[in-house]
Each structure stands twice: as C-alpha cells, then as structure tokens.
Amino acid sequence: MITTKDLTKVYRTRDREVTALDGVDLHVSEGEVFGVVGQSGAGKSSLIRCVNLLERPTSGTVSVAGQELTALAGSGKRAGKELRAARGRIGMVFQHFNLLSSRSVLGNVELPLEILGYSGQERTRKARELLDLVGLADKAKAHPAQLSGGQKQRVGIARALAGDPKVLLSDEATSALDPETTRSVLQLLRDLKEQLGLTVLLITHEMDVVKAVCDSAALMKNGRITESGTVPELLATPGSELARELFPVGGVPSAPGRTVVDVTFHGATTTEPVISKLSRTYEVDISILGAAMDTVAGKQVGRMRIELPGSFEDNVVPIGFLREQGLTVDVAAVAAAARDDENTDAARGTAGLAKEGAK
Amino acid sequence: MTWSEIQPLLFQGFWDTLYMVGWSALIALAGGLPLGVLLVLTDKGGMLQNAPVNKVVGAVVNVGRSLPFIILLIALIPFTRFVVGQSVGSTAAIVPLAIGAIPFFARLVETAVREVDRGLVEAVQAMGGGTPTVVFKALLPQALPSLVAGLTTTVIVLIGYSAMAGTVGGGGLGSVAVQYGYQRFETSVMLATVVALIVIVTAVQIIGDAVVRLLAAGRGGAGGDGGASRRLARLGRGRTVAVAAAVVVPLALIGYGIGQGGEDKQTLRIAASPTPHAEILEYVQKHLAAKEGLKLDVRKFNDYVVPNTATESGEVDANFFQHKPYLDDFNKKQHTDIRPVVNVELEPLGLYSKKEQSLKDIGDGDTVAVPNDSTNEGRSLHLLAKHGLIELKPGAGQEATLGDIADTNGLKFKELEAAAVPRALDDVDAAVINGNYAVDADLNPAKDALVAEQAKGNPYANFLAVKDGKQHDPRIEKLAKLLNSQQVKKFIEHKYQGAIEPVFGSVGS
Ligand SMILES: Nc1ncnc2c1ncn2[C@@H]1O[C@H](COP(=O)(O)OP(=O)(O)O)[C@@H](O)[C@H]1O
Ligand SMILES: [Mg+2]
Numbered sequence: 001m002i003t004t005k006d007l008t009k010v011y012r013t014r015d016r017e018v019t020a021l022d023g024v025d026l027h028v029s030e031g032e033v034f035g036v037v038g039q040s041g042a043g044k045s046s047l048i049r050c051v052n053l054l055e056r057p058t059s060g061t062v063s064v065a066g067q068e069l070t071a072l073a074g075s076g077k078r079a080g081k082e083l084r085a086a087r088g089r090i091g092m093v094f095q096h097f098n099l100l101s102s103r104s105v106l107g108n109v110e111l112p113l114e115i116l117g118y119s120g121q122e123r124t125r126k127a128r129e130l131l132d133l134v135g136l137a138d139k140a141k142a143h144p145a146q147l148s149g150g151q152k153q154r155v156g157i158a159r160a161l162a163g164d165p166k167v168l169l170s171d172e173a174t175s176a177l178d179p180e181t182t183r184s185v186l187q188l189l190r191d192l193k194e195q196l197g198l199t200v201l202l203i204t205h206e207m208d209v210v211k212a213v214c215d216s217a218a219l220m221k222n223g224r225i226t227e228s229g230t231v232p233e234l235l236a237t238p239g240s241e242l243a244r245e246l247f248p249v250g251g252v253p254s255a256p257g258r259t260v261v262d263v264t265f266h267g268a269t270t271t272e273p274v275i276s277k278l279s280r281t282y283e284v285d286i287s288i289l290g291a292a293m294d295t296v297a298g299k300q301v302g303r304m305r306i307e308l309p310g311s312f313e314d315n316v317v318p319i320g321f322l323r324e325q326g327l328t329v330d331v332a333a334v335a336a337a338a339r340d341d342e343n344t345d346a347a348r349g350t351a352g353l354a355k356e357g358a359k
Numbered sequence: 360m361t362w363s364e365i366q367p368l369l370f371q372g373f374w375d376t377l378y379m380v381g382w383s384a385l386i387a388l389a390g391g392l393p394l395g396v397l398l399v400l401t402d403k404g405g406m407l408q409n410a411p412v413n414k415v416v417g418a419v420v421n422v423g424r425s426l427p428f429i430i431l432l433i434a435l436i437p438f439t440r441f442v443v444g445q446s447v448g449s450t451a452a453i454v455p456l457a458i459g460a461i462p463f464f465a466r467l468v469e470t471a472v473r474e475v476d477r478g479l480v481e482a483v484q485a486m487g488g489g490t491p492t493v494v495f496k497a498l499l500p501q502a503l504p505s506l507v508a509g510l511t512t513t514v515i516v517l518i519g520y521s522a523m524a525g526t527v528g529g530g531g532l533g534s535v536a537v538q539y540g541y542q543r544f545e546t547s548v549m550l551a552t553v554v555a556l557i558v559i560v561t562a563v564q565i566i567g568d569a570v571v572r573l574l575a576a577g578r579g580g581a582g583g584d585g586g587a588s589r590r591l592a593r594l595g596r597g598r599t600v601a602v603a604a605a606v607v608v609p610l611a612l613i614g615y616g617i618g619q620g621g622e623d624k625q626t627l628r629i630a631a632s633p634t635p636h637a638e639i640l641e642y643v644q645k646h647l648a649a650k651e652g653l654k655l656d657v658r659k660f661n662d663y664v665v666p667n668t669a670t671e672s673g674e675v676d677a678n679f680f681q682h683k684p685y686l687d688d689f690n691k692k693q694h695t696d697i698r699p700v701v702n703v704e705l706e707p708l709g710l711y712s713k714k715e716q717s718l719k720d721i722g723d724g725d726t727v728a729v730p731n732d733s734t735n736e737g738r739s740l741h742l743l744a745k746h747g748l749i750e751l752k753p754g755a756g757q758e759a760t761l762g763d764i765a766d767t768n769g770l771k772f773k774e775l776e777a778a779a780v781p782r783a784l785d786d787v788d789a790a791v792i793n794g795n796y797a798v799d800a801d802l803n804p805a806k807d808a809l810v811a812e813q814a815k816g817n818p819y820a821n822f823l824a825v826k827d828g829k830q831h832d833p834r835i836e837k838l839a840k841l842l843n844s845q846q847v848k849k850f851i852e853h854k855y856q857g858a859i860e861p862v863f864g865s866v867g868s
Contacts, residue, residue: 088487098482102500145579
C-alpha cells in the first residue's frame with residue numbers, strides 16, 4: 001500500500017547538510033498498522049512527510065496505493081494539481097492537532113471537504129457523520145480551544161478521514177496526550193482501521209503504542225531502517241533490538257558456568273507448559289531470572305529469561321527441545337563475571353527509547 | 360473666537376478628516392493586505408519562496424515607510440494630479456495618505472500572518488489545499504484578530520498624517536488646529552480641535568479593541584494565537600498618547616536649532632527664514648562683517664513663530680524674517696516686546712497665472728488660490744481689491760478674510776498654506792504667491808506676475824528685529840548699518856533680479 005524505494009532526504013542549511021533519510025526501503029501492506037519507532041532526530045518525521053510529499057525527497061521513489069507520488073509535478077511547498085488530489089486521498093494526523101482556532105469543530109472537519117469540492121449541505125452532513133464516528137457528535141458547535149487534548153485529536157482524526165482515505169499517516173499523534181487518553185485514541189485508531197479497512201503508518205517513540213496497535217514495526221536509526229517486519233516476526237528474530245525493547249527482560253546468572261537463555265512465546269505456545277515439560281523430560285533444574293507477558297496486536301506474547309546448569313555444550317539438547325516446541329530461543333551472551341556489562345547494556349537500551357517520552 | 364464661530368470649523372474639519380481617512384484606510388487595506396501576504400509567501404521557506412520578488416517588495420515597503428509623510432505629500436503631487444485630476448483639496452490628499460499607509464499596513468499584515476502556526480499551513484497542504492486555499496482558509500482567518508488590530512493602528516496613524524493635509528488644502532481637523540490655533544494664535548480653536556482629535560482616536564481604538572475581543576471570544580477565548588492579537592490590541596492603547604505626542608513633538612522640534620551653535624558673547628545669533636533672509640545675512644557674514652569686527656551665527660527656520668519666541672527669550676539676539684503687520688499682531692497676541700530695527704527688503708506679493716495672459720482675463724467663474732495664514736490672506740485680498748478684481752467691505756483691516764469680501768465678481772477662492780500655493784498654480788486659474796515662494800518656484804515677480812505689490816510705502820517690508828532694549832547694542836547697530844549698505848543693495852538687486860527688492864531705512868509705525 002505504501003512503498004518507498006531508496007528514499008533519501010538531505011536538508012541543506014547555510015552552513016551544513018543533514019542527511020535525515022539515508023536509503024529507506026519501506027513496505028506497508030494493505031490493511032495493517034505499521035509503526036516506525038526511533039529516537040528523536042532519527043528521521044521519522046522526515047520519512048512520513050516524504051510519504052505525502054510535504055517534503056520532496058532528495059532521491060528515491062514513494063508509491064501510495066499503486067500511484068507513484070514522486071513522479072507527480074510540484075514540490076512539497078508548491079504542489080501540482082495531481083499531487084494535491086493524491087494528498088486529498090491520504091489522511092494525516094499531527095502531534096499538535098493543527099486545528100484552526102478560527103473555525104468551530106464542525107468547520108474544521110468541513111475544511112478538507114471544501115477543498116474536495118463538496119456542496120454546502122453535503123459537507124455538513126458528511127462532517128457530522130465523521131464527528132459521530134469519533135464520538136464527538138455533541139461538540140460540533142464548540143471551538144477547538146474548548147476541547148481537551150484527546151477530543152482535539154479525535155477532531156484531527158475525523159478531519160483526516162474526510163477524503164475517505166485508504167491510508168492514514170500519523171506523526172506522534174498521541175505524544176502530547178496522557179497515558180489514559182493515549183489508550184483511548186489508539187483504540188479509536190484500531191477500531192477505525194477495522195471498520196474502514198485503513199492502512200495506517202504511524203510514527204512514535206513509545207513502545208507501548210507499538211504494543212497496543214501495530215501489526216508491523218520498523219526501527220529507525222540515523223536515517224536508516226535497521227529492523228522491520230510483523231511484530232510476531234520481529235519477536236521470533238533472534239537478537240532483535242525491537243523485540244528486546246518491546247519485552248525487556250533482565251536477570252543475571254546466579255553463578256559462573258551456567259547457560260542463560262531468552263525464550264519468546266507467542267501464539268499457541270503461550271498456553272503450553274513448556275518449561276515444566278523441559279524440566280521433567282531432561283531432569284534439569286531451571287531457574288527463571290526474569291519474565292514479561294503482554295498483549296500485542298490482540299495476541300498474547302511472553303518473554304522469559306531462564307538459567308540452565310552447565311555450559312552451552314551441555315545444554316544443546318534441551319535448547320533444541322525448546323525450539324522444537326515452536327519457541328524463539330536466544331542464548332544470552334552473559335556470564336556472572338559480565339554481570340555489570342549486561343546490566344548497563346539492557347539499561348541503555350530501554351533508557352534510550354524512554355528518553356523521548358520525557359520531551 | 361466664540362463657540363458659534365468654532366463649531367462650523369470643527370464640523371467641516373471632522374467631515375474632511377473622515378472623508379480623507381476613510382478612503383485612504385480602505386485603499387491601504389486593499390493594497391497592504393496582498394503586499395503583506397506576498398511578503399510572507401515569498402520569504403525563505405514560504406510557499407511561493409522567491410528571493411528576488413521578496414527583496415524588491417520588501418525594499419519598496421521599507422522606502423515607503425521611511426519617507427517622512429510631508430515629503431511624500433509634496434513628492435506625489437504630479438502623481439496625485441494624474442490619478443485624481445487635481446493636486447489640492449481633500450480628494451487629492453487621499454492619494455498620498457493611502458500611499459503612505461499601504462507600506463505601514465503591509466508590515467503589520469506581514470507580522471500578523473507570520474504569527475500563524477506553520478502546522479496549520481501544513482495541515483491544509485496535507486489535505487490537498489493549494490496556496491490560495493492556505494491563504495484564504497487558514498492564514499487570513501487565523502490572523503483576523505491581529506489584522507483588525509493592525510487596521511485600527513493604521514487608521515489612527517492616518518488621522519495623525521491627515522493633520523498635514525492642510526499643506527495641500529485638504530482641510531481636516533489637524534489643519535484647522537495648525538491654521539487657526541498655531542498660525543493665528545486662536546488657542547480656543549486649537550484646544551477644540553485637539554480635543555476632537557483625541558475623542559476620535561480614542562473612539563477608533565475602543566471600536567477596534569472591541570472587534571478584536573469579539574473575534575477572540577468567538578474562538579473560545581484561550582485560542583493559541585488569541586494571545587498575539589490581544590498583545591497587539593494592548594499595544595494600540597498607547598496610541599492615543601502617541602498621537603497627542605505627534606502633535607506636540609514636531610512643534611517642539613521646530614525650535615531644535617535654538618540650542619545649537621557657539622556661545623561666544625561677541626557672536627550675534629540671528630534667526631532667519633532660509634530665503635532670502637539667511638542668504639542676505641550670509642552675504643554680510645562673508646563679505647562685510649569681518650571688517651567691522653562682527654561675528655554672525657545665522658540660524659534658519661522654516662517656521663514663523665519660533666524665531667520670535669526665541670528672540671523674546673534671548674536664545675537668539677535678533678531675527679530677520681517678518682514684516683510690521685505680522686510683528687504687531689504677534690506682539691499683541693503673545694505679549695512679547697519685539698521691535699523692528701531697520702527695513703531690508705520686500706518680497707512683493709504677486710498674482711500669477713499659467714492660463715491667462717493679463718489681469719483682464721480673470722473674472723467670473725475663475726478660481727484663485729490665496730495663502731491661508733491671516734496676514735498673507737489679508738494682504739492678498741487687498742492686492743486683488745486694489746486692482747479691481749474684488750470689492751472689500753468698508754473697514755476691512757489688514758487681516759481681511761474671505762468673509763470680508765463685499766463682491767467677488769464671480770471669483771472662487773481656494774485657501775492653501777503659503778508655501779504650497781505655487782504648486783497649485785497648475786490647478787487653478789490664478790494664484791497670489793509670496794515673493795520668496797515665487798522665487799523658489801522659478802517665478803519672477805518682476806516679469807511673470809500679472810500684478811505685484813509696490814515697494815514704496817509698503818507695510819510688508821521685512822526687517823531686522825530685536826527684543827526691546829537691544830536696539831542700541833553696538834553689534835546690532837553694526838549689523839543694521841551693514842544690512843542697509845550699498846553692497847547689500849547691489850547684492851539683492853543682482854541676485855534676485857527684481858523678485859526681491861531692497862527697501863532700506865527705519866520702519867514706519
Ligand atoms: N526542515 C529541516 N531543515 C533542516 N534540518 C531538518 C529539517 N527537518 C528535520 N531536520 C533534521 O533532520 C533530522 C531528522 O529529523 P526528523 O525527521 O524530524 O526526526 P524525528 O522525527 O525522528 O525526530 C534531524 O537531525 C533534524 O534536525
Ligand atoms: Mg518527529
């Protein structure tokens with residue numbers, strides 16, 4: 001539904017050049033919610049703004065719904081007619097809502113309909129429908145200044161849906177909201193996706209957002225996508241940084257000469273008593289160092305760090321058994337002696353992403 | 360003057376002000392709004408980014424804003440004539456007012472539009488809106504409160520500017536204040552007009568503020584950019600004071616020359632009009648004074664009040680710019696004791712025309728421009744009466760006004776500031792012009808005037824004057840002697856070719 005090929009964006013300022021996007025290949029399938037995470041300055045906003053060509057890429061192509069937007073005339077600031085029409089079919093939601101204080105809530109939702117050329121009556125009817133869809137039918141006459149943050153974002157979403165888009169872009173749509181409101185706005189996005197068959201590309205720095213709504217995710221670092229895939233795929237990828245960020249598990253071995261293994265459960269395996277089976281079958285003492293369990297995209301997913309006695313060579317057979325059970329198994333390269341390293345490493349990983357939450 | 364005399368002046372002034380300011384504000388709105396928006400759109404990072412256009416428009420706006428209004432007023436006379444077919448009157452004043460206000464308002468529009476959140480522009484673009492949509496659906500509606508505040512400020516500045524419209528005969532309250540209150544010492548008229556101006560300015564500000572508040576309230580109050588417009592509105596409240604200052608400060612500045620110059624006790628400080636008075640004094644200073652051991656410090660004034668008040672207060676030792684009727688009137692009304700010392704020259708008032716060749720051709724239906732200050736107007740009417748163009752009522756004094764005419768013989772009159780009369784010559788059938796202004800306008804009283812005043816026994820000869828008691832200061836006596844010397848006589852005759860005539864000797868009473 002959204003495909004970018006070798007997308008590059010270089011900002012030239014008077015004294016220097018900033019490469020915000022450095023060869024980004026992104027593929028978002030129809031009907032999925034795709035999350036892009038990364039630290040501040042990673043290039044996430046540049047990416048999403050290149051998708052509807054608010055920013056013209058330096059090189060590379062962008063296609064949305066089979067139409068190659070980069071081939072259409074005009075630039076981000078001076079768009080040609082075809083590009084403007086294409087943008088009308090892509091909805092966009094902003095971190096700071098970007099509602100016009102000069103218009104009522106209804107007027108704000110009517111604005112894109114005016115641009116699309118709806119007649120007066122049609123416009124009002126459709127805008128009211130959209131407000132109903134986001135649960136704000138009673139606020140039509142209010143002004144944006146009289147709404148709470150969550151309500152403002154609902155108006156922003158209603159407005160983004162005015163052109164019956166197949167694609168919705170969201171740049172940190174929940175970052176200005178408190179956790180409670182964030183949850184309800186994400187729920188709304190998820191419901192709308194199901195109801196309208198939307199494809200959603202959302203940008204966030206919060207792992208919780210990915211956990212709550214995303215089918216797929218990508219990690220951005222320094223203008224590049226370093227990991228990308230469906231959430232189950234990512235969780236099943238040994239050494240995945242995203243998986244570790246989604247489910248940080250800690251714990252260090254109790255003594256030297258033991259093997260530490262990270263196990264990820266998903267799908268049916270979460271309900272299987274795999275660990276006790278392992279213990280019984282091979283008569284090994286297993287100690288659990290840490291564990292996390294959560295719901296991702298409506299599915300139960302768990303992650304556990306366990307400790308087996310003996311070296312890795314001693315444990316080849318039990319590890320093979322776990323893999324046979326359909327689990328993702330990662331042998332953690334930690335030893336008791338490396339205790340401090342592991343601690344700081346894990347801490348850095350989570351702190352890195354958590355940093356942006358503070359801004 | 361009594362209230363019943365002041366009232367019609369106020370009414371006429373009010374309507375003239377309203378007419379001039381109303382139209383010029385409308386034109387400023389129509390011109391400044393697109394210019395201001397264009398400045399934002401073509402700026403770096405703007406939707407129509409275009410550095411050359413931005414630089415040119417920005418430069419034009421800056422030049423327009425930096426020109427003193429009075430200069431704009433004079434410089435635009437040919438353009439004004441081209442646009443509205445005349446260069447004098449209220450309609451003619453609208454042109455320079457509007458052109459002065461367009462760049463002023465354009466900058467306010469630019470600031471207001473720039474304050475609109477860029478995110479809103481981006482949102483409209485993301486919906487598929489083009490530049491016109493962004494401008495008309497986002498930028499202008501969002502900036503509306505600030506734009507209204509800016510327009511209010513512009514109207515108030517225009518009211519201030521319109522005070523100078525008297526220069527081109529535009530009328531209005533400001534010029535009533537200058538003409539009657541300042542030039543003729545009718546303090547009551549000045550007070551009445553200043554009060555009327557303050558009332559008008561305050562009313563405009565209150566209405567503007569109310570509209571801004573109403574708009575902000577319609578947006579649910581705490582809107583993100585409501586703050587900007589409210590700040591602008593608050594800024595505007597200081598304007599009433601600013602306009603009062605704008606009336607007072609120029610008057611104070613006229614006297615700026617006073618504090619300047621050497622303190623040498625031997626040096627004689629003389630206040631003079633630039634032509635011909637200062638020129639004659641400079642001739643004396645260069646060629647004659649040194650031999651007599653006299654040092655002169657010549658200070659030029661464009662104004663006719665400050666030289667006398669400065670002489671009275673001792674800030675200058677003498678002045679040279681006026682004639683007897685003016686000084687008598689000044690002494691009486693200002694309670695000063697300034698005395699003439701010796702006559703020097705006469706600038707004969709003359710009747711000029713570009714349309715007619717002789718006096719006989721001027722008559723029924725023709726318009727004659729005359730200076731609007733009391734002495735020159737009286738002097739003009741006496742000149743016209745002497746040559747049979749009009750008849751004055753019996754007993755009409757030296758300060759006769761249009762009301763003292765018994766029979767106009769079908770002539771119509773236009774009263775203008777004396778300095779502006781030559782510029783109006785193209786727009787009227789004939790004009791009475793002071794000798795010095797005629798010279799400035801390349802007219803020669805001896806050759807070009809249809810009729811001119813005679814030097815002999817003329818009460819309007821200009822003289823050296825001092826504060827009573829200083830007549831016998833040896834330095835003054837030396838200067839008086841030099842000013843009446845053969846060399847000065849030759850200088851005047853040679854330099855001014857009859858436009859200015861030497862008239863020497865003691866001043867008759
Ligand atoms: N308009 C711009 N001009 C110059 N540099 C920019 C511009 N927009 C973004 N950048 C730079 O590009 C990099 C990526 O920014 P951005 O895409 O906003 O990252 P993110 O949204 O992940 O925080 C940053 O270094 C930022 O400073
Ligand atoms: Mg960003």
